[in-house]
Amino acid sequence: MNIYIETQRLILRDWVESDFPIFTKINSDPKVMEFFPKVLNEEESLAFVFRIQQEFQESGFGLYAVERKEDHCFIGYTGLHHFSFNTDFAPGIEIGWRLAYAYWGNGYAPEAAKACLQYARTKLGIRDIYSFTATHNLRSERVMQKIGMQYIKDFGHPSLPPNHPLYLHKLYHIGMNDYHSKSV
């Protein structure tokens, strides 16, 4: 198992089998999935992990499993993902996060994400990173702001119909040349 990134409180690592049932629980929680089209069942969750692991094999990076150092609990993911849907800023690399509800509000997502940005710049040589979320997902937008990303614009997500409540998204960006790590 590779450990890619360590922060003061967290380890960002490869996924292991014991994460899978916990991840299934996270993805079935309506609070966690409030700003996604639907909760995921076990099969959909496992298919998601499989796609994450494929991206690691193809790119050498992906959505890292996040483990808390103090008790070695798997708490969700934070990491990088290639996106290629039909917009004027694609294809590109996004940074994203999803944590179990019990761990919200401790600044874990910004801590993990800041470390990912630094890793992307110094180890992966990535120049631009985007992040986007449904406009109502203020929690996720806060993480973008906390890690120093800049708001670019609102856009309609091409995978959703224009009348869908989650259609409008906010787009944020950070240029890695401008990024200087600060402690979190």
Ligand SMILES: CC(C)(COP(=O)(O)OP(=O)(O)OC[C@H]1O[C@@H](n2cnc3c(N)ncnc32)[C@H](O)[C@@H]1OP(=O)(O)O)[C@@H](O)C(=O)NCCC(=O)NCCS
């Ligand atoms: C978005 C998310 C990763 C934030 O993680 P986190 O580690 O809790 O981040 P923070 O502790 O910095 O909190 C960020 C904001 O979430 C809100 N928040 C924190 N704890 C909360 C809680 N228990 N209940 C409701 N909102 C909460 C606050 O607005 C907070 O901003 P503030 O610190 O300025 O008050 C987490 O809420 C999550 O997993 N959400 C579901 C998945 C998701 O929407 N992912 C993004 C898809 S684009």
